[in-house]
Amino acid sequence: MIGRVLSTGSATVTADHVAAFADALGDQDPRYRGPHAVAPPTYPVAFMVQAMSGGMDTFQELGLNFMTLVHGEQEFEYRRPVQVGETLELTGRIADIYEKQSSSGGVLDFVVLETEAKDGTGATVFFSRNVLISRRA
Amino acid sequence: MPLDVASVKVGDALPTLQKGPITKDDLKRYGPAAGDPNPIHLDDEFAKSAGYPGVFAHGMLSMGYLGELLVRAGGSPASVRKFRARFAKITWPGDALTCGGTVTAVHDDGAVRLVDCDLWTETQTGERKVTGTATLALPRA
Numbered sequence: 521m522i523g524r525v526l527s528t529g530s531a532t533v534t535a536d537h538v539a540a541f542a543d544a545l546g547d548q549d550p551r552y553r554g555p556h557a558v559a560p561p562t563y564p565v566a567f568m569v570q571a572m573s574g575g576m577d578t579f580q581e582l583g584l585n586f587m588t589l590v591h592g593e594q595e596f597e598y599r600r601p602v603q604v605g606e607t608l609e610l611t612g613r614i615a616d617i618y619e620k621q622s623s624s625g626g627v628l629d630f631v632v633l634e635t636e637a638k639d640g641t642g643a644t645v646f647f648s649r650n651v652l653i654s655r656r657a
Numbered sequence: 658m659p660l661d662v663a664s665v666k667v668g669d670a671l672p673t674l675q676k677g678p679i680t681k682d683d684l685k686r687y688g689p690a691a692g693d694p695n696p697i698h699l700d701d702e703f704a705k706s707a708g709y710p711g712v713f714a715h716g717m718l719s720m721g722y723l724g725e726l727l728v729r730a731g732g733s734p735a736s737v738r739k740f741r742a743r744f745a746k747i748t749w750p751g752d753a754l755t756c757g758g759t760v761t762a763v764h765d766d767g768a769v770r771l772v773d774c775d776l777w778t779e780t781q782t783g784e785r786k787v788t789g790t791a792t793l794a795l796p797r798a
Binding site for chain 1: 683686690692693694716718727737742744
């Protein structure tokens with residue numbers, strides 16, 4: 521299970537989406553607006569649902585409790601900012617799975633998902649690592 | 658004002674950023690923009706059925722605020738090399754956040770000065786909700 525690729529796909533970055541994302545953060549920086557804009561540092565999260573979409577069966581296989589699934593940690597490593605107009609190739613995989621006892625005595629399941637984005641030249645643009653936590657029902 | 662590359666040192670504070678108070682409308686804007694359809698942030702009844710008193714903010718919304726702090730401190734979106742956040746406590750509608758940070762290490766790597774930082778969001782009552790770390794790369798003049 522660890523190392524399993526959940527999905528691959530591509531996403532094209534549009535000026536409207538980057539501007540809407542910056543608006544949603546209340547971030548007025550003009551560098552996030554227009555046809556030559558770059559994206560804010562946390563913009564890659566907008567790709568995560570897509571990167572994870574191939575993973576629903578895997579999550580069920582793992583017995584994760586969707587009702588209590590929370591985002592515990594997020595980590596990004598950037599080679600450069602994401603740019604409006606480019607198309608990124610995304611690969612999402614399961615990096616780790618482990619469990620811990622919660623302070624209230626239950627069991628918490630942790631799933632670490634990793635996404636790598638490459639540009640049209642094959643160069644890595646960013647890595648994303650997110651830790652999802654599910655309280656075992 | 659961005660950090661001054663020549664004088665930045667361990668213990669320096671990053672210029673703080675005030676965000677919020679967070680409204681439910683902020684959450685309704687953020688969810689679709691971030692491609693996150695989870696109704697736990699949008700629908701009070703759904704959040705209650707999942708055992709919460711009501712909707713709460715996306716962890717990534719707070720991380721986005723910290724990203725704005727980092728870009729201001731580094732002077733450019735390209736200055737952010739690494740960025741990590743831990744969503745330790747839930748941020749609720751009505752919370753006003755002070756985003757802050759402090760420099761924990763400075764070292765040179767070729768043409769850039771790498772600045773490691775601790776980061777946090779803190780509410781009006783002084784409670785830290787999200788904590789994190791980051792590395793900024795500042796061009797050496």
